[in-house]
Amino acid sequence: MEEAAQSVITTLQKAGFEAYAVGGSVRDEIMGRPTKGWDFTTNAKPEEILKLFPDSFYDNQFGTVGIKIREQGSGDRVQEENVSDVYEITTFRSEKGYTDHRHPDKILWGDTLEEDLSRRDFTINAIATDEKKVIDPYDGQKDLQNKLIRAVGNPTDRFAEDALRQMRAVRIASEIGFMIERSTLAAIKQSAHLIQQISAERIHDELLKILASPYAADGILLLKSTSLLHEIMPELEEAFEIGQKSPGRHHLYDVGTHSVMALKHCPSADPIVRLATLLHDIGKVKTYRLVGDVVTFYNHEVVSTKITKQILARLKFSKKDTEKILTLIRWHQFTVDERQTDSALRRFIVHVGKENIEDMLALRIGDRLGGGARETSWRLELFKKRLVQVQQQPFSVKDIKVNGNDVMKILGIPPGPLVGKILNDLFAEVESGKLKNEREELLKKITESRATLS
Secondary structure (H helix, E strand, O other): OOHHHHHHHHHHHHOOOOEEEEOHHHHHHHHOOOOOOOEEEEOOOHHHHHHHOOOEEOOOOOOEEEEEEEOOOOOOOOOHHHEEEEEEEEEOEEEEOOOOOOOOOEEEEOOOHHHHHOOOOEHHHOOEEOOOOEEOOOOHHHHHHOOEEOEOOOHHHHHHHOOHHHHHHHHHHHHHOOEEOHHHHHHHHHHHHHHHHOOHHHHHHHHHHHHHOOOHHHHHHHHHHOOHHHHHOHHHHHHHHOOOOOOOOOOOOOHHHHHHHHHHHOOOOOHHHHHHHHHOOOOHHHHOEEEOOEEEOOOHHHHHHHHHHHHHHHOOOOHHHHHHHHHHHHOOOOOOOOOOOHHHHHHHHHHHOHHHHHHHHHHHHHHHHHOOOOOOOHHHHHHHHHHHHHOOOOOOHHHOOOOHHHHHHHHOOOOOHHHHHHHHHHHHHHHHOOOOOOHHHHHHHHHHHHHHHO
């Protein structure tokens, strides 16, 4: 255990209290994985914890005290930027009643560690240690060895207490590559509808964590097999019923399976790009047509954009993330052809945005591999090179190497529409290749236009 974490336990024990590290941090330590933070449990009451740790705070009803951990060498400085982590210490407790299937109606201080561990979600998170001994009443270490996620006690009860635990089980499985134990999996299927009681913001957060995980595609398939996908994104579940195999087409899978495979092969680690990749073909459900023996999905990218916008609004995605995802989906059907003109490539860049080009190419790679094609082709490689070349050219008036002040100074004219017209004319000549985007040449051209004005 790292020094700062051990010092929390030592401080509490020296004051006469029991204290243990518990939860995901202990699980990660046993697995040899880096841990993001430490959680502790103790029989000390919140007011007693606050006395022992001056730089701590307590502003909730769950018996949890936060302790700010300073960067090494920061001493007693209290500037917020010196805080490297926040550890949480929770008093032993038991809980009663879960009317909203998320929070306990009543919290009672507990007397023993075992009582506290009995309310935890999964056995692998119900292991405690004070470095001298390990307390593992639910055989969490055995489940770690067998790579299983198992609910503590009765799984139906655990999910009725907090329905978000259902998605958390999928998320943990996606992060560490475990299977969900059979009875726990069955309980999720049985109580999947309870996820509707959870706020969209919490579902949003868990979904992004699943998408950011090493086994994101498996996580989506787990959501489907547990019926959670039906509850949170029924539009995507419908896609598994839409076939794509057709003469002359490269697709091997139905739309839903292809979407998951595209996610699996998407080279981006960004969960926002991964979500765009997962949903890029969701409009095919509505645009499916069978003409003879040929399957078509005309304008599916437009329909996919509309459907995804509804999903993102429902799951409370930010305006920034929504705009990025919708842009990637709307323009993912771009043409890759060696005969494309520079103007066509420039239109593509304007539609997608320079900042989104790499992410769009990541989606395209996922799309190709998810459909059974090779990762790349000579056309795609040429397309990438030409995108780099085209971006060296100006895209708008603001990219040319003169501005309105230059025009007004040389021509002796005041601000107004004429200044804008001259700049637009200059840009048009640069864009067409008739004029180089070099300052001296542009200034000369402005000077020559004086005769036209007079």
